[in-house]
Amino acid sequence: MKGLKTYFTYLHRNKLFTLVNVAGLGISLMFVLLIANMVVRQLTVGSDIKDxxxxxxxxxxxxxxxxxxxxxxxxxxxxxxxxxxxxxxxxxxxxxxxxxxxxxxxxxxxxxxxxxxxxxxxxxxxxxxxxxxxxxxxxxxxxxxxxxxxxxxxxxxxxxxxxxxxxxxxxxxxxxxxxxxxxxxxxxxxxxxxxxxxxxxxxxxxxxxxxxxxxxxxxxxxxxxxxxxxxxxxxxxxxxxxxxxxxxxxxxxxxxxxxxxxxCFSEIMSPQLRQYNPVKVWIFLVAGILILLMAIFNYVSMCVAQVSYRAKEMATRRLLGSSARSIFWRLLGESALFTTGAFLLALLLAKAVEPTACDLLQTRLDIWDDLNAITLLIYLIGIVLLSLLAGVVPAVLLSHYHPLDVVKGTFRRKTKAVYLRALYVVQSGLT
Structure with a gap:
């Protein structure tokens, strides 16, 4: 935790950035968790029945x-x-x-x-x-x-x-x-x-x-x-x-x-047995994927927008002997910490709004009871992948540049002129 002191200081000094990112990523992941729970449940209906x-x-x-x-x-x-x-x-x-x-x-x-x-x-x-x-x-x-x-x-x-x-x-x-x-x-x-x-x-x-x-x-x-x-x-x-x-x-x-x-997914009515609309499942599945991608790109674009504020710190570390690789993995670690915090917030939010989601989706959801070894492993893999997707762009930007670029200002101009514009185009396309 001592090695992350400067990261916590950065988050503390940029409270609005931290709040928007945590809330945005957390709420987005809340929707993803609820939709994923619904989709998995519908695709596994009847797993309790022998043969x-x-x-x-x-x-x-x-x-x-x-x-x-x-x-x-x-x-x-x-x-x-x-x-x-x-x-x-x-x-x-x-x-x-x-x-x-x-x-x-x-x-x-x-x-x-x-x-x-x-x-x-x-x-x-x-x-x-x-x-x-x-x-x-x-x-x-x-x-x-x-x-x-x-x-x-x-x-x-x-x-x-x-x-x-x-x-x-x-x-x-x-x-x-x-x-x-x-x-x-x-x-x-x-x-x-x-x-x-x-x-x-x-x-x-x-x-x-x-x-x-x-x-x-x-x-x-x-x-x-x-x-x-x-x-x-x-x-x-x-x-x-x-x-x-x-x-x-x-x-x-x-x-x-x-x-x-x-x-369950048949168009032929079965009044005595459980049924659900397969089109609704696919619509929400696609919506969940889009929400997740938009959340990732939003997080990345905000980090890139703020990347120049961390540039001096990383330049100092480079001048003091830190390698580009160590800077890269440090930033990915920070991304993993941030993503884990947002995911835990999402888990709590998902449980809180679960009754409302059940009414809207017209099916039963249960985030807590569906937790098992396989689910936890999937969550862990998801957090790792999300951390990589969300943190790799800022990590690459901050680790693969010459410290003198910070002094000259070329790093800041390039960040705004190239990387942010590219991210905004992708975000707009997704939306």
Whole structure:
């Protein structure tokens, strides 16, 4: 730190320069961190699901959705469907609530086939995953929902009433981790057996042979490795036309299996599963890159504008025996210190504005929870690269000149006439 005393003195004497640079770089990096977090999350949706590459969703040209009984009939007809599951989100975002001791608490409910936990490979924090959804009046809560309903008390075994079913009590049979960056919507708080659909929408019920609602349930199938799920697509289409009114009345003309990993960015709607606009992801990705480049060029241009103020110090160091190489690495070190400070500020700012960013981007972000060894390594590499990009121009300018140029004034004139103009042209082009 002693070797950086003159650098801190320089920053202290140029307070406005320091403030503008720190704020500018910090705020720019804040946007970059938020956008990067959003992009990475969207590109890794479903990473929590076992064998997601072998799971497909029954789709047509309009929806990746169908009816529970369609899945049942297809499973009976096609033995290559190794395992299948059904999820229904009609109780989700519909104002559902739980009643405990006459106290109503909002609860986002997701109706699923009883093999849901095994099919997706989810484990429970408490409870037996093989038995958790077998009983029609069982319920599995997410960790945050269990805390919301029962505080710090163990939730397993507790009883509650659900708003759509006015008669029966439901028993908490398990607690699962919150859904995070999954194909299952993040806001889902409770999983109940598919029987609960009877109270939400009879048209989607598995007990309704008329199958009135052909878009309320997602049918998911795991096919064995090596099996082409669409090999019998033509036969499946013909079969659907024999009993599904949607195909009988030509509302749907296609039937195929969409890979679950493609559902998130698909243009075909999937009301039961998480989706996001891929165009929005690419727009924000490009915007983040441009913001980062503009921040770097802004920092570089301001440093070049101020470089003549450091020229006398570096000229003195050269005359006292310092080499051009030592000056170069010293300035890069100062750049790394400044960039690290701006990055830490950006990290704090990003966390502070995270709730607002979630609303604007319409997705969940979590800067802190996404920190891991790989993320920290990427951040470290990013800081190093940013320090090099931001510091190399001032470092080259101040280390590769003759000290007498400072006395003559030619260094200052050349800096303003050539380097600053070139940087301004690049900045203007970026803008």
């Amino acid at each position: 997601i590459e072998h799971i497909y969703v029954l789709s047509n040209e309009e929806y990746s959705a169908s009816n529970y009984l369609v899945g049942e009939r297809l499973a009976n007809r096609y033995p290559e469907m190794a395992d299948w599951c059904a999820v229904n989100a009609e109780a989700y975002k519909s104002g559902s609530y739980a009643v405990i001791d006459n106290r109503k608490t909002s609860l986002e409910i997701y109706c699923v086939k009883d093999n849901f936990l095994r099919f997706f490979g989810y484990s429970l924090l408490s409870g037996n995953p093989e038995q958790a959804l077998v009983d029609a009046h069982s319920i599995v809560l997410t960790e945050s929902a269990a805390r919301k309903l029962f505080g710090e008390e163990p939730a397993e075994g507790k009883m509650l009433r659900l708003s759509a079913d006015k008669k029966e009590m439901y028993t908490v049979t398990g607690v699962i981790k919150d859904f995070e960056n999954s194909v299952i919507p993040d806001e889902v708080e409770a999983i109940v057996p598919f029987d609960y659909v009877d109270f939400v929408n009879w048209g989607s019920s598995m007990h309704n042979p008329d199958m009135n609602n052909m878009g309320g349930t997602a049918i998911l199938v795991r096919f064995p490795q090596g099996v082409n799920p669409d090999q019998k697509a033509a036969d499946m289409l013909s079969f659907l036309k024999t009993f599904s009114w949607g195909y009988q009345h030509d509302l749907f003309r296609e039937a195929f299996w969409m890979p679950l990993k493609d559902v």
